Amino acid sequence: MVTLEEVYSKVKAILVDEFEVEADEISMQSNLFKDLELDSLDAIDLMVTLDKELEVEIKTEEMKDVQTIKDVCNFVLGALNNE
Amino acid sequence: MKRVVITGVGLNSPLGNSYEELYENLSNEKCGIEYISSWEDIDHLGTKIGGVVKDVDFKLIPRKYRRSMDRVAQLSALSTADAIEDSKLSQDLLSSVRCGIAFGSTMGGNETLFEYIPEVKNSMSFRGQNSMAFLKIMSHTVAANLAQMFQIKGRNLPTCSACTSSSQAIGAGFESIQYGKSDVMICGGGEGLHYLAGGVFDVLGAASTNYNDNPKEASRPFDENRDGLVIGEGSGAIVLEELDHALKRGAKIYGEIIGYATSCDGNHITTPSKEGMKQVMQTSLDDANIKANEVDYINAHATATHAGDIAESNATFDVFGSDVAVSSTKGHMGHLLGGCGVVESIICLLALNKSLLPKTMNFNKLDKDCASINILSENVKKDIIIAMNNNFAFGGINSSLIFKKFKG
Numbered sequence: 001m002v003t004l005e006e007v008y009s010k011v012k013a014i015l016v017d018e019f020e021v022e023a024d025e026i027s028m029q030s031n032l033f034k035d036l037e038l039d040s041l042d043a044i045d046l047m048v049t050l051d052k053e054l055e056v057e058i059k060t061e062e063m064k065d066v067q068t069i070k071d072v073c074n075f076v077l078g079a080l081n082n083e
Numbered sequence: 084m085k086r087v088v089i090t091g092v093g094l095n096s097p098l099g100n101s102y103e104e105l106y107e108n109l110s111n112e113k114c115g116i117e118y119i120s121s122w123e124d125i126d127h128l129g130t131k132i133g134g135v136v137k138d139v140d141f142k143l144i145p146r147k148y149r150r151s152m153d154r155v156a157q158l159s160a161l162s163t164a165d166a167i168e169d170s171k172l173s174q175d176l177l178s179s180v181r182c183g184i185a186f187g188s189t190m191g192g193n194e195t196l197f198e199y200i201p202e203v204k205n206s207m208s209f210r211g212q213n214s215m216a217f218l219k220i221m222s223h224t225v226a227a228n229l230a231q232m233f234q235i236k237g238r239n240l241p242t243c244s245a246c247t248s249s250s251q252a253i254g255a256g257f258e259s260i261q262y263g264k265s266d267v268m269i270c271g272g273g274e275g276l277h278y279l280a281g282g283v284f285d286v287l288g289a290a291s292t293n294y295n296d297n298p299k300e301a302s303r304p305f306d307e308n309r310d311g312l313v314i315g316e317g318s319g320a321i322v323l324e325e326l327d328h329a330l331k332r333g334a335k336i337y338g339e340i341i342g343y344a345t346s347c348d349g350n351h352i353t354t355p356s357k358e359g360m361k362q363v364m365q366t367s368l369d370d371a372n373i374k375a376n377e378v379d380y381i382n383a384h385a386t387a388t389h390a391g392d393i394a395e396s397n398a399t400f401d402v403f404g405s406d407v408a409v410s411s412t413k414g415h416m417g418h419l420l421g422g423c424g425v426v427e428s429i430i431c432l433l434a435l436n437k438s439l440l441p442k443t444m445n446f447n448k449l450d451k452d453c454a455s456i457n458i459l460s461e462n463v464k465k466d467i468i469i470a471m472n473n474n475f476a477f478g479g480i481n482s483s484l485i486f487k488k489f490k491g
Contacts, residue, residue, distance in 0.1 A: 020146045045213040
């Protein structure tokens with residue numbers, strides 16, 4: 001069973017490595033768009049990268065309500081644990 | 084018609100990353116061609132050398148723009164940033180409807196293309212593909228990405244015609260301003276080094292293969308011992324501006340564009356046409372309303388292929404005779420494909436402003452089938468007034484630009 005902390009750690013690492021976000025700007029409450037200045041294309045690519053690294057398939061239309069890092073983590077966690 | 088001047092220059096080439104560096108390296112007869120070890124094990128790729136751009140920091144491009152750029156667009160972005168800074172264009176002017184862009188490359192980003200297509204084709208699935216791949220591959224990737232990065236809102240003219248991409252871009256910008264459609268046009272082109280380009284010319288028997296152990300002597304335009312072109316990479320951007328507009332804001336002026344022509348042979352897809360080359364040079368002279376004997380220096384396309392150099396030297400002889408100074412600078416850096424037109428135009432500006440007519444690197448003895456034009460085998464220091472830059476591309480596409488020293 002994957003934990004929320006493990007998913008958060010992975011999401012944070014991807015944001016730092018792939019999206020060049022400063023690590024200290026990232027928290028569970030960070031809003032992808034307002035706080036981290038990502039956009040909808042980045043959100044798609046974040047999910048694509050998570051799919052590659054965690055093998056969790058997330059369709060673009062399923063993530064339209066995702067706003068915060070916590071939303072991302074919960075979404076991934078739900079998808080992983082449902083599998 | 085309006086007069087058009089150049090008010091900003093930026094470049095990234097195997098022979099330097101600025102106007103001054105390019106001047107120094109041409110003056111010192113440097114060569115930017117080297118052995119490419121990563122090409123060593125590619126089967127049936129006979130050419131193992133290329134002109135490489137060094138000392139560039141792509142991290143200078145903010146990630147939000149860099150994310151949709153392959154190497155060709157990233158190099159072009161650095162050159163364009165330098166040209167804009169050099170020209171001291173304000174953001175308000177840059178983002179006005181009177182400022183546009185014309186920029187080209189042979190094709191979109193090769194590095195991404197070579198990752199994306201095999202992955203999709205082998206898996207027959209788009210799972211795992213990110214949103215950026217196409218934006219890096221598409222044919223107008225450079226013009227589109229630059230417009231986004233520099234917030235350009237006027238006309239956008241992608242000119243993707245291989246070796247004439249950036250000279251056609253300059254021509255398109257020139258005409259945009261001449262006809263009053265724009266006051267400022269950012270013009271140029273680029274190419275990112277990839278073994279695809281080497282392989283394409285190798286298959287055609289047009290790439291140099293005999294000098295892999297001696298890269299500095301490989302690219303030998305017009306020389307009897309030439310054995311084909313050397314692929315290179317690079318980018319350049321120049322800011323074109325309507326003369327009164329430039330004078331009004333006190334811009335530095337590198338020179339004036341007084342003539343441009345582009346044409347096609349309408350004949351063979353790869354075989355160079357002497358008649359097509361003659362026609363475009365003559366049409367450019369007509370456009371500038373000058374005689375052939377008024378041209379002081381010609382930067383020839385001359386890639387060091389067997390057929391191309393013969394056709395071009397004969398076309399040049401027919402139009403200009405054997406007096407005008409001619410050189411090809413592809414011996415110094417290889418063939419920059421989409422980037423060659425603008426970088427070689429910048430060399431024409433150096434000729435006008437710094438009185439340097441660069442030699443043709445590795446030119447020792449004229450091929451017996453080339454016409455006896457005045458090919459420079461040594462650097463010449465001479466004050467000149469008019470320089471021409473010629474470029475020719477696959478598909479029989481021809482271009483000719485004429486630059487004149489600006490005296491105020």
